[in-house]
Amino acid sequence: MKIAFSPCPNDTFVFHALVHGLVPGAPSFEVTYADIDITNRLAAEGSGPEVLKISYAALPWVLNDYALLPCGGALGRGCGPLVLTRGGASGSEDAAAALSGRRVAVPSDRSTAYLLFRLWAAKHVPGGVGEIVVMPFHEIMPAVQSGKIDAGLVIHEARFTYPSYGLSLLVDLGSWWEADTGLPIPLGAIIARRSLDRDALAGWIRASVEYAWAHPEASRDYVLSHAQEMDPAVAQAHIDLYVNEFTANLGEDGYAAVAGLLGRAAKEGLVPQFDLAALR
Structure with a gap:
């Protein structure tokens, strides 16, 4: 079976056991490591692997072919995307107004980060x-x-390393979202083709998450080998922040967060209209 996810520490930590044959009963997996912008487009084109990590913001474009799995993704509190500049007062209205007409770099035009932005x-x-x-x-x-x-x-x-670039925080979009809605931030989703046994897949992925928590040292070399020369302490902070209870099970709060974000985005014309029931 083919699977695609990013080389970021949270993904390699979560999927280490699954792709290394450590989950009983799971099939073997052929892995593609790819930036989120690439996996979003693979899913939208319908040419992607059977299982992918994509942005929650990309879900409305792919729900006909792919189903959301209730585990393995990234959703939480205090872990949202940041808007950075070379100067300016953090969170000030004057600084935000200074973005008018400016060039802004984003990691994907279908990322949750860009949707929140x-x-x-x-x-x-x-x-x-x-x-x-x-x-x-x-x-x-x-x-x-x-x-x-x-x-x-x-x-x-980047949440941990931006000061070393001499950059300033303009706004923490996760904090803004949480204050505005009271909901956690949906970032990355795990999806699977609708023709597959999603219950079995979810069980294998959840088992991989639980193995990672029970044996954190087992994935260390694998995580660091894909972490783009990241400091080990930063890699661990990344895992600690993005791998949490929602990774094991979205639960009602998780589904409410996803529906809240995508429902608002659809209402404002930022994503295609879709039936929220398709998220289950």
Whole structure:
């Protein structure tokens, strides 16, 4: 069976046992490691693997072919995307207004990060931003630092490393979302083709998560080998933040968060209209 997910520490930590034959009864998996923008497009084109990690924001485009699995993804509190600049007061209205007409780099035009940014910018950036530039997330902070880009929307370990680039936090979109809705932040979803046995897949993925928690040292070399020269302490902080109770089971709060985000986005015309019942 084919599966695609990112080389980020949370994904390699979660799927280590599954792809290394450590989950009893699970089939063997052929892995593609890819940036979220690539997996989003693979799913939308219908040419992707049987199982993928994509942005929750990309779900409305793929629900005819793929179903959301209730485990393995990234959803939580205090873990949202950040908008960074080279200067400006954190969270100030003047700083937000300064984004009007500016160039902003984003990791994917169908990412949850970008969807949250659009919802926030509609309320806080007069006249809207200027040009949106899609680039791999690990290139965004250097582009902001060099002045190639005016601001950057960052995810993953950038939450821990942006001060080393001399950048300033303009807004924490996760904190904004939580304050606005009271809901956790849906970031990355695990999806599977609707022709598959989703209950079995969910069971294998949940078993992989539980193995990772029970044997954290087992995946260490695998995680670091894919972590793009990340400091081990940063990699562990990344795992601690993004792998949580929602990774094992979305639960009612998780489904409410996904429905809340995508329902609002559909109402505002940012994603296609779809039946919220298709999320289950």
